[in-house]
Every structure is written in structure tokens, then in C-alpha cells.
Amino acid sequence: PVALALSLLTLGAACRLLASFEVGPAGFQFQEQVIWYEPWGVSYHLGVDGISLLMVLLTAFLFPIALLASTAITHRVKGYFASMLFLEAGILGVFVALDLLVFFAFWEVMLVPMYFIIGMWGGERRVYAAVKFFLFTALGSALMLAGILALALLAGDQLGRPTFDFVELLGIDLGRTAQFWMFGAFALSFGIKVPLFPLHTWLPDAHVEAPTAGSVILAGVLLKMGAYGLIRFNLTLFPEASVDLMPVLAALAVIGIIYGAVVATVQTDIKRLVAYSSVSHLGFVVLGIFALTTQGLQGGVVQMVNHGLTTGALFLLVGMIYERRHTRRIADYGGLATVMPVFAGIFLFISLGSIGLPPLNGFVGEFLVLLGAYLSLPGFAVAAVLGVVLAAVYLLWAYQRMFTGPITVEANRGLRDLGFREVVLLAPIVALVLLLGIFPKPALDRVGPAVQGILDRIEATTDYVVPQFGTEAGLPEAEVRP
Incomplete structure (x- = not known):
């Protein structure tokens, strides 16, 4: 009941966000920023635009349903519902973070509870599926962190100080080569989460072994984090690389469309x-x-x-x-x-x-x-x-x-x-x-x-x-x- 009440409270807050959102102007609304460590340019910076608003609403909508669908969970019930709430917090943080280090922190917060949800309350091969999910996501996280640090250091060369703030990073002039390598680091990380062919092999095992509520959240929200990252960071921070690599990503997408459908058929x-x-x-x-x-x-x-x-x-x-x-x-x-x-x-x-x-x-x-x-x-x-x-x-x-x-x-x-x-x-x-x-x-x-x-x-x-x-x-x- 406590977990459900908290998730419904979150849904209410998301609906209030929707009601207060101004349709028309581009840019981020409801911004909150608190400086954490100024020499490194780290701040707790949050905000939403139309894209992140839809993702927040989807997350807040699906979690109460997933919690109500968890009647089959009969052991370690408190731990399960606590994991679900931590998972919701991490996902929402990913969709509203405007500081790359904060984004990365929320991304990692999401990983741990999902690992336990699959590994402790899943099916017969739950440990294998959970470890596979963890390893794939951790690999992507390492690539993302490398890209974030490289981006902050390049920003430091131009601004005189490093920064992880997304809005400030939009003003950085990155060369084509730097864009290419950082685009690759971010795209591999997000491509694993989407999952983009051929980085998808963790997904069927995770889905099959996860409990029903875990599968609902995994399919309904977690996969969207990867696509959201591609939109928010790859397209905006690395526009030249996005244009150059557009046919490559589109080709992988089409292969995934056909491959996923053919394999589903059998x-x-x-x-x-x-x-x-x-x-x-x-x-x-x-x-x-x-x-x-x-x-x-x-x-x-x-x-x-x-x-x-x-x-x-x-x-x-x-x-x-x-x-x-x-x-x-x-x-x-x-x-x-x-x-x-x-x-x-x-x-x-x-x-x-x-x-x-x-x-x-x-x-x-x-x-x-x-x-x-x-x-x-x-x-x-x-x-x-x-x-x-x-x-x-x-x-x-x-x-x-x-x-x-x-x-x-x-x-x-x-x-x-x-x-x-x-x-x-x-x-x-x-x-x-x-x-x-x-x-x-x-x-x-x-x-x-x-x-x-x-x-x-x-x-x-x-x-x-x-x-x-x-x-x-x-x-x-x-x-x-x-």
C-alpha cells in the first residue's frame, strides 16, 4: 500500500506537470539548479521539454499498474516494492536531468534495482538473465562515462573550467573527429539499452525471466531511456556526427525491425x-x-x-x-x-x-x-x-x-x-x-x-x-x- 500510494502521488505530480506545461515555446521548463561543486561544473540541474514530459508521464502512468500487477510476489515483498520505487526514481531522474553527471548517476541508480528484480523475483534462469543484463548495461555505462568525461574536459579547454551542464555544453565547439568518437561512445551505450541490433541479445532473456511487473517496466520505460538518450545527447551535442552516421544508424534500425519481426514469428x-x-x-x-x-x-x-x-x-x-x-x-x-x-x-x-x-x-x-x-x-x-x-x-x-x-x-x-x-x-x-x-x-x-x-x-x-x-x-x- 505504501509503494502504491507513493507511485500514485508521483502520477499526480506528473499530471500537475502536464497541466502547467506551456505548449509552444521551445526549451526547458520547470528548471531547478543547485550548484554541487563549482570547480568541476557539477550541478543538480533538472528540467523538462515536450519530449521528456511524455517520458515522465509514461513512467508515472505505468508504475502504479505494474505495482498492482505484482500479486504473484510472495517472498521478500518489502524488498521487491522498495526496488520498484528506487527503479522509478532512477528512471524519472534520467528523463529530467540536465547535467550529464547527474544523468549518469540516475542511469546507474536504475541498474541496481532492475538487476535485483530480475535476479531475485524472476524465473528459473533469473540469475543468468540478471547477470547478462547487468554486464551489458555496465559496459554501456563505462562507455558513456568515458564520453561524458571527455566532453567535460574539452569544454574546460574552451571555457577555462570543466562543465557537465547540458545547456552550457551546447555552446561548445567540437571538431568533427571529437564528435565522431564521442557520438560512438554515447550511441553504443544507448544502443545497448534500446536495444539496437546487434546489441539486443540481453533483452529476450531479461524479459522472459523477469516477473510480470518487471517485464512491463522493462519494455514500457527502460528501453525508452536509450532512445531518449540518442535524441537528447547524440543529436544535439554531436550534430555533425549525427548527419554523417545517419545512414549507418538507420540501416541498423531497419535490420532490427526485420530481424526482430522474423525471429518473433518463429x-x-x-x-x-x-x-x-x-x-x-x-x-x-x-x-x-x-x-x-x-x-x-x-x-x-x-x-x-x-x-x-x-x-x-x-x-x-x-x-x-x-x-x-x-x-x-x-x-x-x-x-x-x-x-x-x-x-x-x-x-x-x-x-x-x-x-x-x-x-x-x-x-x-x-x-x-x-x-x-x-x-x-x-x-x-x-x-x-x-x-x-x-x-x-x-x-x-x-x-x-x-x-x-x-x-x-x-x-x-x-x-x-x-x-x-x-x-x-x-x-x-x-x-x-x-x-x-x-x-x-x-x-x-x-x-x-x-x-x-x-x-x-x-x-x-x-x-x-x-x-x-x-x-x-x-x-x-x-x-x-x-
Whole structure:
């Protein structure tokens, strides 16, 4: 009850933040800054723009649901809920930090509780999955720290003192070579967290072995930290490197889209199928980011929210059926719609949202990403369409095998449908999946100025011209041919 009350209090504060947020101006709002150690330029500097606002809202929204879904936790309960609260604090800190050292501290705060949530309350292979998660993330953290320190020292050469403040670092003049190496350090760190192909191998194990609530938060929020880092730091601090490496990151994103979808199609474990779907969906996010267009970047941010809702709900649904049958093998089900019609209906609705069927939420993000990518990288956009098709294949085929036809396994005949508590858990997500699909304007209006500010900075510091309809991608205006 204490953990739930604190998470609901956090949700209330996030809603207050939304209500007070001024739509229109670019830049950071609600800034708080306290100098920690002036000689090193370290300060407790927090603030939000439209991008971080959506991430804060998503985090605050999913955590109470995850806590309410933790009824299967029966041992070391206090430690579990304490870990969840520490995890929420670390994630929120990542999304609002405007000092790179503070950002790194919150990034590390997130790592420890997630390690324990998987390693202590997970499945049979939980220790292996937790250690693998820890090692991958720790490697990324080391690379990020090296990049942060190098950036602060280069800033010291120009300012006369080192600084870790994000706003001050925007004014530093970095050479192309320095940008390239620091872009690589940050991109590898964030790419592990996304996870970007081929850095994704920790994710399926972590998802499968994590408890239901852990999977919800892992898919719903933790993966977004990597994509958020790419937007906040890679695009803004290293614009020249972002333009130079745009095709490389976009290619890896498209490979991840197709690879994740193909591997998801052949899975026999429904939870592992949903895990690989995350690799594919986050590929769309990265493609949108490195399309370097208004539509692509807006679509990438919106798709981060959409994926958090639909995949979080899918993991909740998988957890609910696992509590009843204690198996995740798709072949162990069949005909469930007969005995669990409410469960079957919600599973289908969320699956269609994940596929991107209009007018559900997934359509908005995927459409904007593909549109933006087509403006700057048309070949990659065409290839990414295959991921949309395959998403329909693996989710609808799984649905057909699990829910349609006659009941083939006798143990499934006595399964009870969703109870009141479970419906209450899923109802807010179902409502948002529909609402964001029909009425995405409030989210886009808040993200728009922040996205435009990032692209304006890229145009101001490089030769890149953000492509619009009627212009050719990436060419300076004088070179655009009719």
C-alpha cells in the first residue's frame, strides 16, 4: 500500500506537470539548479521539454499498474516494492536531468534495482538473465562515462573550467573527429539499452525471466531511456556526427525491425515472442530519430509512448494467463476465446494497436516514422514496411493459435476469465491506446517545439537541410533541383 500510494502521488505530480506545461515555446521548463561543486561544473540541474514530459508521464502512468500487477510476489515483498520505487526514481531522474553527471548517476541508480528484480523475483534462469543484463548495461555505462568525461574536459579547454551542464555544453565547439568518437561512445551505450541490433541479445532473456511487473517496466520505460538518450545527447551535442552516421544508424534500425519481426514469428513461447517484437518496434523508433526529419523524429517520440502502452499491456496479459496455466508455450493453448472472451477481446485489441491498425495508437507513430524516413532515406522506409507486415503476421498468427478454434487441451476448459482487478488494470491502457490513435494532437503539440529545436540546431551547425515535401533530402537549399 505504501509503494502504491507513493507511485500514485508521483502520477499526480506528473499530471500537475502536464497541466502547467506551456505548449509552444521551445526549451526547458520547470528548471531547478543547485550548484554541487563549482570547480568541476557539477550541478543538480533538472528540467523538462515536450519530449521528456511524455517520458515522465509514461513512467508515472505505468508504475502504479505494474505495482498492482505484482500479486504473484510472495517472498521478500518489502524488498521487491522498495526496488520498484528506487527503479522509478532512477528512471524519472534520467528523463529530467540536465547535467550529464547527474544523468549518469540516475542511469546507474536504475541498474541496481532492475538487476535485483530480475535476479531475485524472476524465473528459473533469473540469475543468468540478471547477470547478462547487468554486464551489458555496465559496459554501456563505462562507455558513456568515458564520453561524458571527455566532453567535460574539452569544454574546460574552451571555457577555462570543466562543465557537465547540458545547456552550457551546447555552446561548445567540437571538431568533427571529437564528435565522431564521442557520438560512438554515447550511441553504443544507448544502443545497448534500446536495444539496437546487434546489441539486443540481453533483452529476450531479461524479459522472459523477469516477473510480470518487471517485464512491463522493462519494455514500457527502460528501453525508452536509450532512445531518449540518442535524441537528447547524440543529436544535439554531436550534430555533425549525427548527419554523417545517419545512414549507418538507420540501416541498423531497419535490420532490427526485420530481424526482430522474423525471429518473433518463429517463437513458440508467447513471452519471448513479445520480447522480440520490442526489438522490431524500437527499430522503428531509431529509424524515426535518424531520419532527421520533423515527421520522423515526432513519430519516433510518439512511438516510444505507443510501444510502452501496447507492449506493457501484452506483458500484463501474458502474465495473467501464465498465473492460470503456468505455461507460456503457444501450443499449450487454443480455443481460449470460448472460455475467456474478455481476455481474448482485450488481447486482440492490444495486438491490433501494436500492429498499427488505424485508428489505434500504433498507426500514428509508425505512419509518421515511415513518412519522415521516406523524405530523407526512401530506400530504408520501403524496407521498414516489411516490418509492419511481419508484425501483423506474428501477432495475428499467435492470436489464431491461442484463441480461435476448439479447445484442444483439457486443462484450458476450466480457465476463468479476467476478474474485476485485472480489467481495472488494463482499462486505462486500453483507453489510451484508442485515445492516442484518434486524438494524437495533444502529444504532437507538446513534442513539436522540442523536435523543431533539435532540427534547427542541426541545420545551424551543419550543411544538412531538413527535407520537406518538394525538396531533396539533405541537400543545401541552393542545390535543390526542381
